[in-house]
Amino acid sequence: MPLVMQKHEMPEQDANVRRNNFDEVALGYTEELALAEANRCLHCKVPHCRKGCPVDIDIPAFIAKIKEGDFEGANAKIKEASSLPAICGRVCPQENQCEKYCVMGIKGEPVGIGRLERFVADYCMQNCEEKIEKTVKDDAQKVAIIGSGPAGLACAGDLAKKGYQVTIFEALHTAGGVLSYGIPEFRLPKDKVVKPEIDNLRKMGVKIEVNSVVGKLFTVDELMQEFNFDAVFIATGAGLPHFMNIPGENLNGVYSSNEFLTRCNLMKAYRFPEYATPINVGKKVAVVGGGNVAMDSARTALRLGAEKVYIVYRRSEKELPARREEVEHAKQEGIEFKLLNNPVAILGDEKGYVKAIRCIKMELGEPDASGRRRPVEIPNSEFDIDVDTVVIAIGQGPNPLIQSTTPDMQTNKRGNIIADEETGKTTKEGVFAGGDIVTGAATVILAMGAGKKAAKAIDEYLIEKRNK
Amino acid sequence: MFKILNKKVLHENILQFTLEAPLIARKAEPGQFVVLRVNEYGERVPLTIADFNREKGTIDIIFMVIGASTTVLASLNEGDSILDLVGPLGKKTDIRPDMGTVVCIGGGIGVAPIYPIARKMKQVGNHVITIMGAKNKDILILKDEMEKISDEVIVTTDDGSYGIKGFVTTALQQLIDKGIDIAEVVAIGPVIMMKTVADTTRPYNIKTIVSLNPIMVDGTGMCGGCRVQVGDETKFACVDGPEFDGHLVDFVNLMERQRMYRPKEEIEKDHICRLAKKVEEMEEK
Ligand SMILES: Cc1cc2nc3c(=O)[nH]c(=O)nc-3n(C[C@H](O)[C@H](O)[C@H](O)COP(=O)(O)OP(=O)(O)OC[C@H]3O[C@@H](n4cnc5c(N)ncnc54)[C@H](O)[C@@H]3O)c2cc1C
Ligand SMILES: Cc1cc2nc3c(=O)[nH]c(=O)nc-3n(C[C@H](O)[C@H](O)[C@H](O)COP(=O)(O)OP(=O)(O)OC[C@H]3O[C@@H](n4cnc5c(N)ncnc54)[C@H](O)[C@@H]3O)c2cc1C
Ligand code: SF4
Ligand code: SF4
Ligand code: FES
Ligand SMILES: [Mg+2]
Numbered sequence: 001m002p003l004v005m006q007k008h009e010m011p012e013q014d015a016n017v018r019r020n021n022f023d024e025v026a027l028g029y030t031e032e033l034a035l036a037e038a039n040r041c042l043h044c045k046v047p048h049c050r051k052g053c054p055v056d057i058d059i060p061a062f063i064a065k066i067k068e069g070d071f072e073g074a075n076a077k078i079k080e081a082s083s084l085p086a087i088c089g090r091v092c093p094q095e096n097q098c099e100k101y102c103v104m105g106i107k108g109e110p111v112g113i114g115r116l117e118r119f120v121a122d123y124c125m126q127n128c129e130e131k132i133e134k135t136v137k138d139d140a141q142k143v144a145i146i147g148s149g150p151a152g153l154a155c156a157g158d159l160a161k162k163g164y165q166v167t168i169f170e171a172l173h174t175a176g177g178v179l180s181y182g183i184p185e186f187r188l189p190k191d192k193v194v195k196p197e198i199d200n201l202r203k204m205g206v207k208i209e210v211n212s213v214v215g216k217l218f219t220v221d222e223l224m225q226e227f228n229f230d231a232v233f234i235a236t237g238a239g240l241p242h243f244m245n246i247p248g249e250n251l252n253g254v255y256s257s258n259e260f261l262t263r264c265n266l267m268k269a270y271r272f273p274e275y276a277t278p279i280n281v282g283k284k285v286a287v288v289g290g291g292n293v294a295m296d297s298a299r300t301a302l303r304l305g306a307e308k309v310y311i312v313y314r315r316s317e318k319e320l321p322a323r324r325e326e327v328e329h330a331k332q333e334g335i336e337f338k339l340l341n342n343p344v345a346i347l348g349d350e351k352g353y354v355k356a357i358r359c360i361k362m363e364l365g366e367p368d369a370s371g372r373r374r375p376v377e378i379p380n381s382e383f384d385i386d387v388d389t390v391v392i393a394i395g396q397g398p399n400p401l402i403q404s405t406t407p408d409m410q411t412n413k414r415g416n417i418i419a420d421e422e423t424g425k426t427t428k429e430g431v432f433a434g435g436d437i438v439t440g441a442a443t444v445i446l447a448m449g450a451g452k453k454a455a456k457a458i459d460e461y462l463i464e465k466r467n468k
Numbered sequence: 469m470f471k472i473l474n475k476k477v478l479h480e481n482i483l484q485f486t487l488e489a490p491l492i493a494r495k496a497e498p499g500q501f502v503v504l505r506v507n508e509y510g511e512r513v514p515l516t517i518a519d520f521n522r523e524k525g526t527i528d529i530i531f532m533v534i535g536a537s538t539t540v541l542a543s544l545n546e547g548d549s550i551l552d553l554v555g556p557l558g559k560k561t562d563i564r565p566d567m568g569t570v571v572c573i574g575g576g577i578g579v580a581p582i583y584p585i586a587r588k589m590k591q592v593g594n595h596v597i598t599i600m601g602a603k604n605k606d607i608l609i610l611k612d613e614m615e616k617i618s619d620e621v622i623v624t625t626d627d628g629s630y631g632i633k634g635f636v637t638t639a640l641q642q643l644i645d646k647g648i649d650i651a652e653v654v655a656i657g658p659v660i661m662m663k664t665v666a667d668t669t670r671p672y673n674i675k676t677i678v679s680l681n682p683i684m685v686d687g688t689g690m691c692g693g694c695r696v697q698v699g700d701e702t703k704f705a706c707v708d709g710p711e712f713d714g715h716l717v718d719f720v721n722l723m724e725r726q727r728m729y730r731p732k733e734e735i736e737k738d739h740i741c742r743l744a745k746k747v748e749e750m751e752e753k
Pocket of ligand 3: 052053054055056057059082088089094098099113114117445
């Protein structure tokens, strides 16, 4: 059989249609496409793809199962290493991870590992009777997990499998972390993909207490001493929005990406007034930033009815930190990239609403510490773009709530919790941490991996505690 | 789900609910608030914890019916439940013994949040003068309760139908003119009232704390929607406040931000009223 050098395209909604709806953009492989794509895998003796996967999924093995038509078996293989394949298959930056190392990528395109992973997970969600039984034992030791993003969910799943009594405390009214409030519906459907994963945990016996802000309702110490939790895993993410500290940032119409996406995803402002939470978009929107969060904000603004949406980014196209695919999708949908521009002020009208964003042109200078060429301002090159809305998507930091109420747990100077990379152990006995709260804003799969590592370490810690 | 144990009508559009929320009651302190969501379609609505009872495991909220969400909330009755309730949020009021004379000012619905603050101020040993302001005597709430816990209560009404005719600042200026040594003023009410209070005390350098109510979403420091300008810093009212030094707050920006969704809020209110009508019609049939 001749080698097919190109990845099989995944069907997707037409750009002109999808820019007007919140339905999923990428539609997923059919069985035929999945088989054809699986057939591109060479089953390398030394599968380099695996070293790009942070949780070390046995990629050739699950692809072999697909070739046999055993999709359920493929799913089981993936689940040995990953708890959230339907999610990671959709949102992993595969081009920098597994697919980056695939040998097929040397002469042609790498195997579509993420697409295959997604296919398998979706297939099983629809067609396989995955019987989930209660595994939690009522007399087992108790673990509190703070935060219900991918790190918390993965840790909860692994500990529940081992029988521990697991309770997740979540500040918001819906579980899922960024999967629920941040990543938009059109990239990660909530009812179809996120909710079933969370329901599965409930079926295993995991308790999920929403509306519970740790640090306010109870402290970590109270959880351990008064509520008798034997161990705590902190997975509170990177939820603190950064602003630019430029004039005009408090004008009406300036949003952090967190607020913009939360209003839309979590509060369903796109279905206003059926859902009561409003959002202001107007005709023209500028999104500041170049990562996934910026792409999501821009594409959300478009779907909320904006006629013109700009991405304002201070470096060039090459440095855009967003996934390639997301940038392409954004372009297809008509989003305009204002590259090598940096906002210096937001201008308002007499009533306090945004009317324009003032930018200065940039050029790339010498490489900085991160190895990327540092953007430098071109003097006297300021210009204004008329907009009604500005979304600031330049990154998030750690929310200090738990750290400030847990004085004997150490943080670094950025406010992230200091934890061992392999075990999640913090400087406080019995307390573990992982995901974005430790690493700073990263990826779903890394957060999930941290949750799994911590689960293993917590198990070891609790065994030792039992035997004392 | 959080059950409504008691519903009291304080005035035609001001209601008091007692909610079953033992964990929140266990931790609540004066100055803090909750965020609630009535049902799946609801907004997240911040409301001050107007009272709490740790033994009974309850908290009270007092709210004015002004828009869609408060209308839906008001339609609930004893025995009904609220879907989501999260708290206690925000920092507690800084209350220390031996502060001396503290003037607690509540304007309109702001009397509700000032009540637990005044009570604790008194409990720890301060001399508490309460100034309560209302448009007219009919909408004066919590007067008896305030009298029980304050050393002195002064009432002002805009139309003079009760107490001093004028605003809370009229009474405050009188206290200052009398030469009373005021250690601190805590003022909660409409933004314009808090602004005039701060303007009144500024020349005398009297420490003035105000409680800000910008539009909030999560209430945990995650969205930044509640940001307010205090001196040369931007603060998130839900986690850094809601109380701030009144002499430093940019009240004009706050008022502008509070108006951000006015047109949308009208649409939402219309939508809710039409829904209510539909339900009524269906019930008649
Ligand atoms: C818009 C957006 C798009 C993204 N796109 C991608 C993508 O395409 N691919 C990818 O791999 N990654 C993406 N990321 C990054 C990825 O989502 C995160 O790295 C990942 O979610 C981190 O997981 P976590 O479990 O550490 O934290 P989170 O997902 O942030 O979850 C933390 C949870 O803890 C809760 N919490 C916080 N404080 C408390 C407290 N005191 N008490 C109780 N609960 C608390 C929060 O409410 C939240 O639910 C994106 C992020 C954003 C914001
Ligand atoms: C910390 C804090 C404590 C509060 N305590 C009380 C209280 O004890 N009693 C009381 O009656 N009110 C209180 N409020 C105000 C209350 O939250 C609003 O009146 C309520 O949200 C209005 O909702 P609505 O849908 O009925 O009206 P809308 O018609 O939607 O809004 C009316 C006005 O209320 C304000 N508002 C709307 N949504 C919000 C929101 N999400 N957050 C804050 N303000 C909003 C806006 O200025 C708006 O113009 C408090 C607000 C804050 C921030
Ligand atoms: S989890 Fe992510 S990195 Fe690992 S194989 Fe799947 S798509 Fe690739
Ligand atoms: S490197 Fe590529 S071809 Fe080789 S096993 Fe992995 S996916 Fe298959
Ligand atoms: S309400 Fe979101 S940060 Fe304050
Ligand atoms: Mg409203």
